[in-house]
Amino acid sequence: MKVTLFATCLVDMFQSDVGKATVEVLERLGCEIDFPESQVCCGQPAYNSGYVKESKEAMKKMIDTFADAEYVVSPSGSCAYMFHEYQHVFKGDPIWEPKARKLAEKTYELTQFIVDVLKIEDVGARLEGKATYHTSCHMTRLLGVQKAPMILLNHVKGLDFTELPGKEQCCGFGGTFSVKMAQISEQMVDEKVQHVEETEAQYLIGADAGCLMNIGGRINRQGKPIKVMHIAEILNSR
């Protein structure tokens, strides 16, 4: 199966290990990977801040870049959701709305793709240790992917899993919110870190680079012995 990777700018620039793990897991599951070089940012930071006009050019670029893909897969729930949002942004536009709808129909978040399209629940991963999982808001509520990451994690051998208390609460990232409303964001991420600590997990797992950068950045700042990992890296552990 041919998969076109939408790596996201955070992964491309800051977390290339997550991108590598995504490629390796998908290849191991029999997919052929394509990474179009012309991909840029999905436009979410500007879009969410209200700069819709400014973000539309980036969106069009992305729609064209992935026009020929059979499946588009992204290791970020929030960015995959953004591709689903394009059709609403271009609502009423005779050219771009249909194109955007097509893109939405074939775009999947990584775990969703593995479970729903590849129909695989056990990727053969192994990792010893105590772990908990952060459910990111956009992926869970807006993209509607709830079960897939749990199904995959439950099959990881050696992983001792504890549910995160208050898991439905946002970590306080929210893109530009994290700097625009820094004082509120700090309180939110602190409560999140406190909940992670309560689980006594060694690993905090997530499926969104943004949330992980936020929670992980706070954990590092406080010097807590918790390792923050993207779910692609977990699924790639053997």
Add this chain to the structure above:
Amino acid sequence: MAMKIGNENFSDRVGKGINNSFMRGAVSGAQDSIGARRLNAVEELGNWEEWRSHGEEIRQHVLENLDYYLEQLSDNIAKRGGHVFFAATPEEANDYIRGVIKKKDAKKVVKSKSMVTEEINLNASLEEIGCEVIETDLGEYILQVDDHDPPSHLVAPALHKNREQVREVFTEKLGYKKSSDPTELAQHAREMLRQDYLTADVGITGCNFAVAETGSFALVTNEGNADLVTSLPQTQITVMGMERLVPTFEELEVLVSMLTRSAVGQKLPSYVTVLTGPREELDVDGPEEFHLVVIDNGRSRILGTEFQSVLQCIRCAACLNACPVYRHVGGHSYGSIYSGPIGAVLSPLLGGYDEYKELPYASTLCGACSEVCPVKIPLHDLLHKHRQVIVEKEGKAPVSEKLLMKAFGLGAASPKLYKWGSKLAPSAMNPFTSDDKISKGPGPLKAWTDIRDFPAPSKERFRDWYKNRDKGGNQS
């Protein structure tokens, strides 16, 4: 109390909220317990999503036909000898109500809980003409006794106070001598209020829902105080926001059930008081004179716009109880009697962007509010729409941000520019980087690194790794 509360700027209000550990304990505790109760109460129905769609339909239908139902309501009230007044502004409403009070030569008013009377600043307006106003809802009563402290929550207005603080207020202002046990506190308030019910000349209520077909009003309470407010005084005035209508009792039943499940996690409230105009010949109690005041105050301006769905709101406060921002900053931080997600959407519409331009940004757009709203208001989408209006129509965004976003538009849309920028990033960030992280960032990064580390850009971008790797050989 008008809609606006306090004179401090947004960030000072938020700072104060964050530092108020009493309030935060009370709010997070209430969110956790009410949140769990709400979930049980809606799951027990088995098909909550269908209920939500039905609730949404009812409210949308009313908004689409608002003229018709308001006329029907008004006709039915007039038929029973009641008076109806449509007020475009708070001033018009207050003038009318003052007129009634003066004509009756009323000295004392008892009130049941009503947000819309807070919105128009009714109490102060009546006190100005020498009329004593007494709040009978326990939460509102506490706030009134505490020198008119503003409400911080739609349903539990005194949520920001714990019982120790309530005991202190009662001790200082009312000579209370007992413990901070909630039952004893409530008992004391009831004793103080009993005399007031009997001696009040006028009762004023809000309105949860008006029923157009019969000209009736429903008041939902857990204390039963609305029963007394509407049965003892000779004159009754009901104040309602112009959108708070349902066509018939059938829809009323649906929405009351959704309201109490969403608000407090109960199947039914302890009391639903329904009244229909002034006392008739065979009635044993009820007022002799009845006035309905319908408040517009900017609502008709919202009709027909992209924000219309905000008027579907039934003020259940489920969105406040689910909101992670409200959790940490509390209601007063919003600077409006309407706080939480619904407040962040509604306050700029009713009170203007000048006053409330920060509120739409006080959200991560996490969607927790939209998920719990019983009438399916897309709250996080509306917050996003506000941002768009602020940037594109109102031009109120900071210049530095505008420039940054323009640059973003250029960079993100151009693969060449993006590639070049991301390639340069590691060396540009070099001076700030140690141990693969940035602890003190420049420019906009500073707000981030004041709180948390920022990752240093990867030495090899993903796209370079992908390009260079030997596809057939050892992967990674």
